[in-house]
Amino acid sequence: xxxxxxxxxxxxxxxxxxxxxxxxxxxxxxxxxxxxxxxxxxxxxxxxxxxxxxxxxxxxxxxxxxxxxxxxxxxxxxxxxxxxxxxxxxxxxxxxxxxxxxxxxxxxxxxxxxxxxxxxxxxxxxxxxxxxxxxxxxxxxxxxxxxxxxxxxxxxxxxxxxxxxxxxxxxxxxxxxxxxxxxxxxxxxxxxxxxxxxxxxxxxxxxxxxxxxxxxxxxxxxxxxxxxxxxxxxxxxxxxxxxxxxxxxxxxxxxxxxxxxxxxxxxxxxxxxxxxxxxxxxxxxxxxxxxxxxxxxxxxxxxxxxxxxxxxxxxxxxxxxxxxxxxxxxxxxxxxxxxxxxxxxxxxxxxxxxxxxxxxxxxxxxxxxxxxxxxxxxxxxxxxxxxxxxxxxxxxxxxxxxxxxxxxxxxxxxxx
Ligand code: NAD
Numbered sequence: 113x114x115x116x117x118x119x120x121x122x123x124x125x126x127x128x129x130x131x132x133x134x135x136x137x138x139x140x141x142x143x144x145x146x147x148x149x150x151x152x153x154x155x156x157x158x159x160x161x162x163x164x165x166x167x168x169x170x171x172x173x174x175x176x177x178x179x180x181x182x183x184x185x186x187x188x189x190x191x192x193x194x195x196x197x198x199x200x201x202x203x204x205x206x207x208x209x210x211x212x213x214x215x216x217x218x219x220x221x222x223x224x225x226x227x228x229x230x231x232x233x234x235x236x237x238x239x240x241x242x243x244x245x246x247x248x249x250x251x252x253x254x255x256x257x258x259x260x261x262x263x264x265x266x267x268x269x270x271x272x273x274x275x276x277x278x279x280x281x282x283x284x285x286x287x288x289x290x291x292x293x294x295x296x297x298x299x300x301x302x303x304x305x306x307x308x309x310x311x312x313x314x315x316x317x318x319x320x321x322x323x324x325x326x327x328x329x330x331x332x333x334x335x336x337x338x339x340x341x342x343x344x345x346x347x348x349x350x351x352x353x354x355x356x357x358x359x360x361x362x363x364x365x366x367x368x369x370x371x372x373x374x375x376x377x378x379x380x381x382x383x384x385x386x387x388x389x390x391x392x393x394x395x396x397x398x399x400x401x402x403x404x405x406x407x408x409x410x411x412x413x414x415x416x417x418x419x420x421x422x423x424x425x426x427x428x429x430x431x432x433x434x435x436x437x438x439x440x441x442x443x444x445x446x447x448x449x450x451x452x453x454x455x456x457x458x459x460x461x462x463x464x465x466x467x468x469x470x471x472x473x474x475x476x477x478x479x480x481x482x483x484x485x486x487x488x489x490x491x492x493x494x495x496x497x498x499x500x501x502x503x504x505x506x507x508x509x510x511x512x513x514x515x516x517x518x519x520x521x522x523x524x525x526x527x528x
Pocket of ligand 1: 407
């Protein structure tokens with residue numbers, strides 16, 4: 113039986129494919145295969161019961177030819193250096209696709225936050241930050257939240273870094289709460305970016321957005337906000353789900369009512385008037401637009417053929433496998449790949465960093481407008497490549513991202 117590809121295998125294979133399509137300089141290809149720096153540390157903390165536990169932590173800095181490294185820090189028991197390396201590589205391409213002056217990085221600590229107290233998580237965060245002091249910084253590497261880290265985690269990182277510097281340095285991390293330098297609109301930014309991409313895709317397909325039926329997998333930050341924004345634009349949200357299951361109503365649900373219900377009950381499941389469905393059934397529901405906004409590896413070789421949506425907008429990272437990509441392309445499903453669709457999150461992080469560096473604070477209307485300009489330009493750049501090179505949107509996005517990074521490396525040259 114063949115072994116499933118690891119995220120790093122997939123990332124390197126994607127790079128190989130686009131390198132060939134683009135006729136990439138083999139020397140630059142060689143550079144891009146490897147992260148510039150990987151730091152692996154052991155993070156010891158004293159647990160609430162007095163015991164000392166040690167957790168593996170790492171920060172992988174893939175490439176900084178276009179600007180300081182940028183990428184989230186995740187806390188999850190399955191964190192490995194290989195996985196973090198793949199995620200760092202994808203961040204390099206994503207920042208280049210949305211054309212912000214950052215390179216790519218990712219970090220993680222292999223721990224289970226569900227089994228740790230808030231004090232223990234704070235301990236891990238502050239200790240881990242001291243171990244990263246030499247390699248992070250506003251012009252070096254700017255972390256952000258990822259799986260099971262949030263604004264509070266970023267505030268602890270900023271506080272610890274600032275203590276060492278002797279002055280407040282909000283620009284060392286993004287995704288902070290607004291009171292300590294966060295940006296207006298950050299919470300909705302990823303979803304809004306996804307919606308801008310969907311709007312552009314419907315224009316290309318000459319399909320009205322108003323009245324389009326939408327199914328959304330995942331009802332967390334991105335899924336709920338995407339549902340709400342699309343509903344306000346006149347779409348019909350026919351299905352949503354979370355880790356416990358999904359709901360379906362062909363007449364359309366009102367996302368804010370489902371949100372209120374989930375706040376009380378803990379899940380969207382059993383929402384009054386809707387039919388219960390599984391997460392797999394949600395993917396195959398008849399609809400115009402499908403938004404996977406939960407986990408990786410959801411659209412696979414064995415279910416891709418049953419997807420009925422005309423547009424698949426990847427709000428989540430890595431929801432579609434490379435084999436499923438081929439099936440969707442053959443079925444003429446218009447796929448908006450993750451490194452384009454969800455790049456509104458990192459674009460908004462960039463706005464936060466700029467505001468922090470200039471000690472300014474922009475209003476939501478301003479951040480949303482800037483986001484729209486970035487997302488529409490990125491979508492049109494990727495779409496133009498897909499038409500010119502006759503490739504799917506995933507390969508077009510990779511060609512754009514890899515191409516921009518390769519060009520920066522070429523201009524900078526190799527020294528010494
Ligand atoms: P979140 O934790 O707020 O929400 C995740 C949602 O997925 C929850 O509703 C959860 O119940 C659901 N879920 C978990 N397991 C599931 C399963 N097996 N089947 C169906 N649903 C399941 O996370 P989020 O911030 O909304 O992120 C969602 C996705 O978007 C992730 O892939 C993340 O990497 C990606 N993303 C998020 C951002 C951001 O700014 N938050 C930016 C870029 C990419």
